Amino acid sequence: MLFAGAIDGDASVRELALATLQASHNPQLFEFAMVQLTDLDPMLRLLGLDYLRKNDSQRAVPAVMQLLDDPDLRVVTAAEVNLMRWSGEDYGVRLRLATLSQEGADPGQVAPENLETIRLGVMRRKTWWKLRAKDYPKSQPQWVNSITNGPARLPLPDFTLKNLEGTTVRLSQFRGKVVVLNFWATWCTACIAEIPDLIALQNKTDKQVAILGVALDGVPDEHGHITADETEEKSEPREYRKNSLKNARAKVARAVKERGINYSVFWDPGSVVGGQFNGGELPTTVIIDAEGRMRRRFIGERSLTVFEAMVAEAARPVVQGPSLPVAQNN
Numbered sequence: 001m002l003f004a005g006a007i008d009g010d011a012s013v014r015e016l017a018l019a020t021l022q023a024s025h026n027p028q029l030f031e032f033a034m035v036q037l038t039d040l041d042p043m044l045r046l047l048g049l050d051y052l053r054k055n056d057s058q059r060a061v062p063a064v065m066q067l068l069d070d071p072d073l074r075v076v077t078a079a080e081v082n083l084m085r086w087s088g089e090d091y092g093v094r095l096r097l098a099t100l101s102q103e104g105a106d107p108g109q110v111a112p113e114n115l116e117t118i119r120l121g122v123m124r125r126k127t128w129w130k131l132r133a134k135d136y137p138k139s140q141p142q143w144v145n146s147i148t149n150g151p152a153r154l155p156l157p158d159f160t161l162k163n164l165e166g167t168t169v170r171l172s173q174f175r176g177k178v179v180v181l182n183f184w185a186t187w188c189t190a191c192i193a194e195i196p197d198l199i200a201l202q203n204k205t206d207k208q209v210a211i212l213g214v215a216l217d218g219v220p221d222e223h224g225h226i227t228a229d230e231t232e233e234k235s236e237p238r239e240y241r242k243n244s245l246k247n248a249r250a251k252v253a254r255a256v257k258e259r260g261i262n263y264s265v266f267w268d269p270g271s272v273v274g275g276q277f278n279g280g281e282l283p284t285t286v287i288i289d290a291e292g293r294m295r296r297r298f299i300g301e302r303s304l305t306v307f308e309a310m311v312a313e314a315a316r317p318v319v320q321g322p323s324l325p326v327a328q329n330n
Contacts, residue, residue: 006032042072057086073098093121155292161266179288211263218248218269
């Protein structure tokens with residue numbers, strides 16, 4: 001079960017499985033950490049690097065060296081930090097260098113001086129590798145490089161959603177298309193930040209992909225309060241709830257218009273569907289293939305490039321990798 005979980009399409013399941021393998025000192029943690037390094041999701045590549053940090057560097061170094069050419073700078077810097085710890089050779093690269101700037105001339109971009117530091121550090125590491133590659137094994141077990149996802153899931157149970165006009169649609173209406181189910185809220189900074197990428201994804205995929213943005217505005221917090229209306233008089237709980245929901249819906253509609261959202265937006269103030277996908281931490285995204293099977297679930301913002309890769313993956317038939325390694329009895 002843990003081995004299957006470590007390659008599951010749900011990123012949260014992978015995290016739990018790897019943490020359990022580590023806690024139980026399972027010797028095959030290394031292999032499953034290595035699997036993450038070839039995943040489409042940069043956050044899973046980072047997860048794999050984290051679990052490799054205290055593992056067998058002799059076997060890990062060749063694979064981690066390949067991540068120095070990763071398209072995500074967070075992965076590049078994390079790979080180099082691991083290599084620095086294993087080799088004892090420090091070329092000045094730090095994780096913070098890949099942090100996006102929040103102010104200045106180019107917000108949301110890595111500062112030019114940081115890019116240069118990373119570039120020089122990577123160049124020096126590659127020079128080091130030319131001298132040291134002969135000291136490390138040249139290949140990994142074949143199954144490590146070929147497993148991408150766990151066993152194929154059954155199709156999801158059908159469910160309904162209501163758009164902002166009150167029209168009901170069913171998940172089954174989108175059979176034959178890849179579905180990107182994105183749970184978000186107007187108060188969620190990361191959710192708002194990835195909306196332009198989802199708009200671009202819809203433009204590029206047109207009718208082949210259905211993007212369903214499910215707003216969770218109006219879902220009460222742990223105190224029963226609704227985020228949309230913290231200043232309203234609460235002496236009439238029923239009326240307050242009614243007004244709060246009305247205002248939450250209006251806020252979602254306003255965000256759709258102001259941000260030029262071109263994909264379908266639904267509202268789930270009771271978190272009926274959100275709860276089915278554990279969508280309380282936002283943004284939560286679920287990728288569903290044309291047969292209605294969940295192929296990916298992850299939390300947090302992703303880029304257009306990553307969304308495109310995941311959609312392309314979901315459009316392909318499920319291909320089972322080789323058998324998982326067999327657990328050894330102690």
